[in-house]
Amino acid sequence: MACALLTFTPWRLAKRGRVADSLQEFYRGKMDIMTRIKISLFAALLAGTALTAAAPAIAQTRAETLRHVTGAAINTLDPNMPGSTREAFGLSLLTYDRLVSFGRKQLDGKWVFDLDTIRGELAERYEVSPDGLKIVFHLRKDAKFHDGTPVTAEDVKWSLDRAVTARSLAAGQMLTGSITKADQFRIIDQHTVELTLPQPDKLALPNLATVYPVIFNSKLAKSKATAEDPWAQEWLKTNTAGSGAYIVESFKPGETTILRRNEDWKRGPGNSQAHFKRIITQTIPEASTRANLVERGDADIVIDLQAADAADLEKKGRLKVISTPQYNAITFVSFNTQMPPFDKIEVRRAIAAALPYEDMFKAALFERGKKLFGAEWAGGKAPDGSTFPIVQPLKTNLDEAKRLLTAAGFPNGFETTFSFNVGQAGTAEPMAALLKESLGKIGIKVDIQKLPDAQMSTLINEKKVPFFTEGIVAWLPSMDYFYRNFYIGPIRWNYSSLNDPQITEWAQAARFEGDKAKYAAYGLQLNTRHFELMPQIPLWQPSQDAVMATSIEGYTYQFHRQIDFRDLSRK
Amino acid sequence: MKLGATANRAARRFISSLPALFGVVVFTFLLMRVLPGDPAVFFASGPQAGPEEIAMIRAQMGLDKPVPQQLLLYLRDLSQGQLGRSLTTGQPVLVDLRNRLPASLELTLTALLIALVAAVPLGVAAALRPGSLVDHIVRFVCALGVCVPTFVSGLLLIYVFYYLAGLAPDPTGRIDIFMSQPPRVTGFLLIDFAIAGDWEGWQAAARQLMLPALTMALFVVAPLARMTRASMLASLGSDFVRTARSLGLSRRKIVVTYALRNAILPVLTIVGIVFSTMLGANVLVEKVFSWPGVASYALDALLSSDYAPVQGFVLLMASIFVLVNLTVDVLYGVADPRVSVE
Numbered sequence: 001m002a003c004a005l006l007t008f009t010p011w012r013l014a015k016r017g018r019v020a021d022s023l024q025e026f027y028r029g030k031m032d033i034m035t036r037i038k039i040s041l042f043a044a045l046l047a048g049t050a051l052t053a054a055a056p057a058i059a060q061t062r063a064e065t066l067r068h069v070t071g072a073a074i075n076t077l078d079p080n081m082p083g084s085t086r087e088a089f090g091l092s093l094l095t096y097d098r099l100v101s102f103g104r105k106q107l108d109g110k111w112v113f114d115l116d117t118i119r120g121e122l123a124e125r126y127e128v129s130p131d132g133l134k135i136v137f138h139l140r141k142d143a144k145f146h147d148g149t150p151v152t153a154e155d156v157k158w159s160l161d162r163a164v165t166a167r168s169l170a171a172g173q174m175l176t177g178s179i180t181k182a183d184q185f186r187i188i189d190q191h192t193v194e195l196t197l198p199q200p201d202k203l204a205l206p207n208l209a210t211v212y213p214v215i216f217n218s219k220l221a222k223s224k225a226t227a228e229d230p231w232a233q234e235w236l237k238t239n240t241a242g243s244g245a246y247i248v249e250s251f252k253p254g255e256t257t258i259l260r261r262n263e264d265w266k267r268g269p270g271n272s273q274a275h276f277k278r279i280i281t282q283t284i285p286e287a288s289t290r291a292n293l294v295e296r297g298d299a300d301i302v303i304d305l306q307a308a309d310a311a312d313l314e315k316k317g318r319l320k321v322i323s324t325p326q327y328n329a330i331t332f333v334s335f336n337t338q339m340p341p342f343d344k345i346e347v348r349r350a351i352a353a354a355l356p357y358e359d360m361f362k363a364a365l366f367e368r369g370k371k372l373f374g375a376e377w378a379g380g381k382a383p384d385g386s387t388f389p390i391v392q393p394l395k396t397n398l399d400e401a402k403r404l405l406t407a408a409g410f411p412n413g414f415e416t417t418f419s420f421n422v423g424q425a426g427t428a429e430p431m432a433a434l435l436k437e438s439l440g441k442i443g444i445k446v447d448i449q450k451l452p453d454a455q456m457s458t459l460i461n462e463k464k465v466p467f468f469t470e471g472i473v474a475w476l477p478s479m480d481y482f483y484r485n486f487y488i489g490p491i492r493w494n495y496s497s498l499n500d501p502q503i504t505e506w507a508q509a510a511r512f513e514g515d516k517a518k519y520a521a522y523g524l525q526l527n528t529r530h531f532e533l534m535p536q537i538p539l540w541q542p543s544q545d546a547v548m549a550t551s552i553e554g555y556t557y558q559f560h561r562q563i564d565f566r567d568l569s570r571k
Numbered sequence: 572m573k574l575g576a577t578a579n580r581a582a583r584r585f586i587s588s589l590p591a592l593f594g595v596v597v598f599t600f601l602l603m604r605v606l607p608g609d610p611a612v613f614f615a616s617g618p619q620a621g622p623e624e625i626a627m628i629r630a631q632m633g634l635d636k637p638v639p640q641q642l643l644l645y646l647r648d649l650s651q652g653q654l655g656r657s658l659t660t661g662q663p664v665l666v667d668l669r670n671r672l673p674a675s676l677e678l679t680l681t682a683l684l685i686a687l688v689a690a691v692p693l694g695v696a697a698a699l700r701p702g703s704l705v706d707h708i709v710r711f712v713c714a715l716g717v718c719v720p721t722f723v724s725g726l727l728l729i730y731v732f733y734y735l736a737g738l739a740p741d742p743t744g745r746i747d748i749f750m751s752q753p754p755r756v757t758g759f760l761l762i763d764f765a766i767a768g769d770w771e772g773w774q775a776a777a778r779q780l781m782l783p784a785l786t787m788a789l790f791v792v793a794p795l796a797r798m799t800r801a802s803m804l805a806s807l808g809s810d811f812v813r814t815a816r817s818l819g820l821s822r823r824k825i826v827v828t829y830a831l832r833n834a835i836l837p838v839l840t841i842v843g844i845v846f847s848t849m850l851g852a853n854v855l856v857e858k859v860f861s862w863p864g865v866a867s868y869a870l871d872a873l874l875s876s877d878y879a880p881v882q883g884f885v886l887l888m889a890s891i892f893v894l895v896n897l898t899v900d901v902l903y904g905v906a907d908p909r910v911s912v913e
Contacts, residue, residue, distance in 0.1 A: 067748065073871075075661040082628045083614035083658045167627050237661050252670070253660035254871070255863045256748065284743055284861045288726065292734050298741045422874065454608030454876035461612045461625070492612070 063570060064277040066552075068563065069284045069299040073254040078236040079211045080168035087281070089211040090562030094259060094279070096214035096242035097122040097267060099137050099156065099193075100205060104556050104567075110324045111556040111567075115476060118205045121267050122151060122215055122243065132200025132514070139191040144264055145217040145243045153187040158218035160185045160193075166231040170212035176481065177207030199512055206476045211560055217241035245274040245566050257281045259565075268566055275554075275569035294319065294547050301548040301555075303563060306426055307366045310545035320550045323543040324557040325370035328477035330389050331427075332470065332536040333435070334495045339466045341416075346408035348534040352394055354401035355537065356438045363430035365542055372538040382531065385523025386516075388479040389538050392531055401442045413443025419468040420449075421456035427542070428469050461492045470495055471542075475559045479523045483507035487535065496535030503529055577904045581897050588893045595889040596649065599882050600642055608876040610634070614658050632658070632878070645882070654886070655879030659872050664883040668865060672887070673758025674745055675857070675864035679849045681780055682787035683842070690792045691838070694799025695831065698807060709800070713793035725786040725859040732782060740778050742860045747775050783860040787853055791845050798841045799834065806834040835906050843899035847892045 072087050079092035103117030120126060123137040143151040161182040163170035174180065178201040186194045197204055207213070216236070224235035232241075240248055245267070246259035259279040266273050282299075284290045291309040293299040295318070305313070314321040333355070335342035342348060357373040373394035377383060384390050405413065418435060420428035429450070436446040446467075451459070459465045472493065474481050484507050485491075487498045503526060510522035546555050546563070549570075556567045611629040629635045633644060648655065654664035697709040732739035740747055745760055753763040753772055761780070764773035806812065807830050815825045854866035865884055872880035 062749070065749075069743070073660065075659060081661065082624065082631065083661075169624070172624060252863075253662050253667075254868065255744065280748055282743060282748060282861070285858045285867065286726075286861065289729065289742055289859065289861065292729065293741055293743065296734065296737075296741070298743075452608055452874055452876075454610060454613040454874070455606075457613045458607065458609040461609070492615075 061278075066276040066279045066301065066565060066568065066570075067299045068279065068281045068565070069290045069293055069302050070281060071283070071285055071287060071290065071304050073283045074251070074257050074281065075253050076237045077240050077248065077251065078233065079214065080163070080166070080170045081233065081237055082169055084169065086560060086562055089560045090564070091257060091259075091281070092211050092214055093244075093558075093560070093562070093564055094246040094274075094566065095240045095244040095248060096216070097143070097151075097244050098209055098214055099123045100126065100209045102206070102209050102559060103269075107324075107327060110322060111554075112324060112327060113556065113559045115206055115478065115559075118209055119269070121209075122156070126205075128205075133197050135195045135197070135205065136188070137193045137195070139193070140267070141191055143243055143267070145220070145241065146247050146262060147217065147220065147241075149217060149219060151215065151217075151243055152190050153193045154190075155218040156193045156215055157185050157187050158222070159216045160195075160213055162216070162231045163213045166233060168212075168231075168233065173210060173212050173475075174207055176476070176485070177201050177204040179204060179207060200514060201512065202478065202514075203476050203481065210475050214242065217243070246279060249278075254283055256283070274566045276565065279565050291547075294549075297549060301546065301552055301563065301568070303544055303546045305545055305547055307364075307368045307542075307545070310547055311366045311368065313547055314545075318550075320548050320552065322546045322548070322555050323368055324546070325541045325543050326473070326557070326561065327370075327541060328475070328559060329471060329473040329541055329561070330372065330538050331540055331542055332472070332495075332538045334468055334470055334536040335534075336463060336466050336497050337533075337535050338463065338497045338499075341408070341410060341414055342466055344408045345532075345534060346404045347410065348537075350401045350404035350408065350442065351439065351444070352534055352537045353397045353404060354438050354442050354444075355394075356396055356434050357394060357539070358396075360431045360434050361540060363434060364427040365540065368545060369540045369542040372540050377531075380528070380532075382524050382527035385520040385525070385527055386479065388477075388482040388523070388527065389541075390527055392538055394537065396438075398438075398441055405442055405444075410443075413445065415445040415447070416467050417447045417449050417465075419451055419456065419459075419465050420470075421451055421453045423453045424469070424471070425450060431469065431539075457492075460495065463497050468495075469539075473561065477559075479519075479526070480507050480510040483526055483530075484511060487530070498533065498535040500529070500533060503533075577901055580904075581901055584897055584900060585893070588896075592886070592889055592893065596646070596882070596886055597642065599885040600645060601638075603876075603878045603881055604638055604641075606876065610658065610876040610878060613875055649886075654883040657872060657877055657880040659875055659877045659880065660868075664879050667868060667880065668883055668887055670758070671863055671865045671868055673760075674862060675850055675853070675866060677745075677759045677761065678780065678783055678787065678856070678862060678864060679846060679853065681784040682791070682849065682853075683846055685784055685788035686791045686795055686845075687842070689788065690795035691799050693792070694796040694838075695803055695826070697796070697800045698803030699826070701804060706800075709796060713796050716789045716791075717793040719789070720855070721786055721790050721853070722855040722859050724789055725783065725856055728782050728786055729859070739782050740775070742782060744779070744861050744863055745776060746772070746779055750775055783856050783862055786856050786859075787849060791849060794841055794845060795838065798838050802834040802837045803830060806830040809833070832906065836903060839899055839902050839906060843895050847888070847895050850891060851888050 070087060072085055074087045074091050075083065075085050076088050077091070077095065079089050099122050100118045101121040102113040102115065103119050104111050105114035105117070122139055122143055124140045126135055126137045128135050137156070139151060139153060139156065145151060164174055164180055165182055178197050178199060179195070184196050186196070188194055195204070220241040221232040221236065225232040238251070245262055245265040247262050249258040249260045251257050261274055261277045268274065284293065287304070287306045287309065290299070290302045291305050291313065294302045295313060310321060310323070313319050335348050337343055361367055361371060372389055372391055375391035375393045377393040382390060405411065418432055420432060432448045436448060439446050472486055474485065483503060486493050486495065488494060488504050488507060506522045506526050510519055510526070513519045513522060544557055544561060548555065551571045552568055553571055554567045554569050556564065558564045610632060611625045611634060614628050615624045626635070633641060636644070645655070652665070654668070656662070657664050657667055660667055693709045693712070697706040700706055729742050733742055746752065750772060753760065753767040753769055756763050756766050760776040761773060764770070764776055812825060812830050815829050851866055853864070854870050856862065857864040857867040865887065869881055869884035
């Protein structure tokens with residue numbers, strides 16, 4: 001409709017031009033009065049019809065469309081594909097349903113996802129057995145895939161089998177919830193599926209709400225499977241077979257993705273539908289262009305602006321800026337605790353005492369985030385054990401730093417490198433410059449290395465970077481999950497290569513601890529020991545600045561750090 | 572007869588460039604593997620990202636085999652017209668390049684056209700009155716165009732024409748997102764819209780093209796104008812122009828028919844070089860205007876060590892370079908018949 005009207009415009013413009021010419025003649029007084037009246041009437045009529053015909057129709061479709069701009073790209077329609085981008089995860093949340101999804105809660109006045117409330121999505125409801133070993137999911141009887149076939153227990157079983165068996169990203173994630181084998185899923189009847197766990201696991205249900213265990217239309221997918229590719233992974237990269245709130249209308253990787261609402265989908269909170277009829281996600285690599293677009297109202301929402309632009313737009317006050325500290329993420333300065341001189345605790349603590357925290361926070365983030373430094377811990381003990389990270393008792397104290405460095409046997413300091421990847425340069429560069437200056441004062445000479453992203457990942461994986469900055473994110477931000485995934489074992493995410501028997505023991509024990517008080521007691525020990533060992537210096541949790549038109553409502557910070565467009569509506 | 576000679580020469584040129592193309596393929600292939608950064612590690616982003624996941628991606632990319640074998644496999648795929656799959660976009664590289672090349676070509680050709688239309692008269696005007704005010708103004712314009720980096724002039728144009736004045740459409744690719752694309756025939760939007768007879772769409776696409784093309788044109792006006800001026804000066808000072816003057820030919824005939832035609836040869840060479848450079852080097856313009864072209868595609872792939880797209884891109888650029896040189900060669904023959912006599 002809009003397009004038909006738009007193609008109408010050149011004619012309209014041409015007519016307007018002609019009318020203008022006639023009006024000039026009109027003023028030159030070369031026409032009789034009747035012609036003049038006719039012409040002015042005609043002009044008014046023309047302008048009127050053109051406006052009334054075009055404006056409401058366009059405005060309406062525009063209001064029902066959400067235009068989202070981002071610097072990154074969607075590279076697959078199947079979130080399980082190795083190499084999937086975060087934006088691809090975000091898309092899969094819309095095109096596919098999972099059995100369950102996260103609820104939301106308020107944190108300092110901002111809506112964020114809630115790990116502790118799990119509500120049904122494709123499952124109408126679920127029951128956990130008293131011993132915590134069996135979870136039974138009752139599927140919605142009215143749920144249909146995009147092609148109209150009903151969602152059955154068989155589809156669920158096939159999809160979850162795929163998650164744990166296929167060579168994809170899912171298996172690694174699912175095992176953090178004790179879900180590892182296909183025989184853990186059992187079909188009870190056409191609309192009931194049972195999951196059996198080897199031990200009660202707090203993260204089993206939350207894992208089913210992440211982006212990997214999506215429910216596929218198994219009949220459709222199986223028809224596209226081949227002998228080499230039994231799980232139809234190749235086909236699902238560029239096609240969807242889901243039941244989600246949106247249907248892919250066009251998918252141009254690295255350019256645009258256009259989604260159309262699935263009118264049958266009523267699986268939002270309170271059985272609601274998604275609000276927007278169309279969602280356009282467009283890749284705009286230049287951050288300042290994204291800021292211009294949203295400021296001029298051409299784009300409706302953006303979440304990856306530079307901190308400076310977001311601060312500027314917030315000051316201007318014409319847009320809604322929701323700035324949520326990413327409470328499941330941490331930016332830190334990390335040491336490789338196996339590489340000299342950083343194998344010495346005193347060296348690590350000396351550096352921790354020498355960093356100019358406040359200045360770094362200002363220069364890198366424009367103070368847009370939550371500080372993880374500057375706390376007071378009575379007696380050096382962590383005040384809270386139920387969560388991670390907690391604010392650390394870190395302060396800039398150059399005398400103390402100098403003393404510690406001397407105690408470590410480096411009275412005259414040493415030389416080292418400090419690395420970060422190009423992708424983070426916006427925040428890491430100013431931070432690194434301040435770090436270099438400050439460490440110079442205690443005799444440590446720092447050479448800053450800015451590495452291409454792939455090279456940095458490779459070096460980190462090979463544990464060859466002595467001193468660097470990075471960020472980590474946990475989809476399921478429970479205290480033990482952080483310790484188990486980032487501070488234990490020879491895995492890549494153990495950035496500091498920490499190998500401390502105590503931390504390992506407590507973190508593993510906390511995983512299956514059902515009692516809240518005992519869990520928090522483990523947490524106290526872990527948080528205290530973590531600070532004492534100082535494998536990393538936690539700096540802050542950067543904010544996710546969601547900048548949007550004032551008419552957009554319902555924005556919620558999600559675990560995958562993307563927008564869940566099903567949350568949003570327009571006033 | 573003359574045509575035959577030109578075609579003959581073009582064919583010989585083409586065949587002699589094949590070993591060079593092969594060399595480029597092998598060189599890029601090896602270079603990518605020598606560069607630091609393991610794509611398998613980069614793309615392994617799961618919560619475990621353990622050795623298994625990395626090995627899985629490595630196998631998927633074919634990186635688990637020894638390099639000579641990888642090279643042979645790659646050459647085999649090439650001979651079948653396959654360029655591999657990109658991990659950054661998840662698509663076959665050939666499809667990506669086919670979708671994106673018209674965008675780059677359309678932008679570059681438009682920019683080149685604008686640059687030529689501006690540069691040749693500027694160069695001629697400067698050459699006709701060397702040392703005059705006109706000459707100095709041209710020199711100043713050229714210096715300005717060269718020393719302002721494209722991303723600065725691009726952002727500046729966006730700021731003025733889109734953000735402040737609201738005259739230009741939003742700088743987000745080839746066409747307004749709310750408009751429908753024409754049926755794809757050539758991939759060049761201006762041509763496809765014209766074929767479809769959708770002049771409203773044509774206008775929208777042209778408006779979208781204006782700022783990025785202008786940005787690129789600004790940058791290449793200088794070499795073209797300077798080259799035109801220099802070779803016009805030489806041409807104007809030569810014997811045949813003096814003869815033409817002494818014979819009392821009209822000024823127009825002397826300048827356009829005799830001097831300019833003889834001066835255009837070096838300009839053609841520069842046009843060929845400038846065109847090839849623009850196509851590959853306009854990555855900044857593509858990034859600033861979110862233009863879905865091949866250069867920004869290759870840069871993204873390079874940053875994430877995604878081998879296949881980079882190799883495909885370099886091969887494409889090398890092929891285009893060969894083609895452009897061929898075209899310039901043929902045009903030499905048209906501009907100056909003496910060239911075909913080797």
